[in-house]
Amino acid sequence: MVRAEQIYKSFGHVEVLRGIDLEVAPGEVFCIVGPSGSGKSTFLRCINHLEKIDAGRLYVDGDLVGYKQRGDRLHEQRERDVCAQRRDIGMVFQRFNLFPHLSALENVMEAPIRVRKESRAVAQEQAVRLLDRVGLADRRAMYPSQLSGGQQQRVAIARALAMQPKLMLFDEPTSALDPELVGEVLDVMRGLAEEGMTMVVVTHEMGFAREVGDALVFMDEGVVVEAGKPREVLSNPRHRRTQAFLSKVL
Amino acid sequence: MATAVIAVLTAMFANMVMTNKVFNWSFMLDNMFNAPVLEGVRTTLLMTIEAMILGVGIGIVLAVMRLSPNPIVNGAAWLYVWFFRAIPRYVLLTVCGGLGIFYSTYRIGVPFGSQLASLLGLSSDLSILSLNGNQIARGFVAGLLGLALSEGAYMAEIVRAGIASVDTGQQEAASALGMSRMLTMRRIVLPQAMRIIVPPTGNETIAMLKDTSLLLAIPVTNELFFQTQAIGNRTFQIVPMLMAALLWYLALSSVLMVGQFFLEKRFARGFDQRQARLKIMQVESEHGAGAM
């Protein structure tokens, strides 16, 4: 579903990604862990082209992200095509980023109506169903500022699902939450995983990674240091840097 | 002590104003509400509203252009703002009035139509609509053009500040959903920028009302200040008619200020009310859940 080959990315002189290789199979829950500043968010943002990569190839569902190949040259895609690609990739942010001027229901309806040109009735029906599914049937009319962090993040997941994506990206979806609210968001994600959604999850929730994850990579300083089954990597880290990191977070 | 000084000075001033023949208050009252002056008030209000609507429109377009990744689009917007902020409105309006003299007709049609036509040996100049320069550039339209162009530059800065106030996470979230840059601007960013944009736009509207008096530079003959000046000059009652203009501007500005006050209060109150209403809903639903 996602294939990354030698991804490089710099901000100015700082090399943030230094040759990332990885592959995410369809239906897989793929976890990324690593210390702060290791480039996890940056990599995730490359997958839906919120960041441009400097070198390497990134494929989602077999298609090159953000570029078109003609002959052996890469051409940057036009805005319309980038937007079309992003429609199929949902993203959930650490700080929710709900639209504060729209109610929960309107947040979920916005993209289907404006981007997929669905009718209001169809979009609303779907939005009601999605909010129901994340356990917020009674919070439809509320604005983001009236919702708890956990509720906001669940609306954000519903909003991403409304575009019927084939891949979901999660960037530390529970890091901004009070501890007692983490569970409700992880439950929704667990449900999604059980339904077979392909998910790339940057997280510090090692319990979730161990229990729900199908694959896990440990990233540090812009490279994948160690990869494998979550249970193996988390229980028996082979690399010293992984051991040091895990001893601190576990 | 200070109060006493102020009281004495005020009394002296009031005495001067009331007794000095130059003021001729009865003449002022007789002429302040006659037809040409009322027509002037109407024109001034109309000009203020139309110039502000156009100015806000131009400002939004410029602010969005300034954010464009295309350096030509961005540069053009920068140049516009620089130019129109750097010249005084009075000078700009004089130039707008003069345009009618520089060019006798303005054509709307194919660009370089007359050159193209002569090249092809046609007798037409390919224009769709031609206007007499003196008709449009003199008077109301020239004034509107000058004020709106100038206002657009100031509004561009205000809109830009409003857009900058919106968290970049909003644009990212919209992009991630597949929304285009323009759609994101229209549906997500600008609605949130409005809270920052509205209050200074109120101030701009009041400033615009006062700046319509600069239309004397064109001149716009049916505007308030021109009318009061004309009556003053014709009747040699210059001071009373100046006082009439002054009182009219005071009244109109005050009405706008009151309007602005209530508009801002309503904005704030609307927000609070929404919060309060939702708080109540929340409490009720929690109550309901507890009772079950």
Ligand SMILES: Nc1ncnc2c1ncn2[C@@H]1O[C@H](COP(=O)(O)OP(=O)(O)OP(=O)(O)O)[C@@H](O)[C@H]1O
């Ligand atoms: N837009 C940017 N401009 C400049 N530097 C950036 C930018 N975004 C990220 N960086 C830098 O890139 C590095 C990696 O950042 P990134 O956000 O990918 O790390 P992370 O692994 O997600 O960390 P965290 O766990 O704190 O979220 C950091 O040093 C950060 O300062």
Ligand SMILES: [Mg+2]
């Ligand atoms: Mg991060």
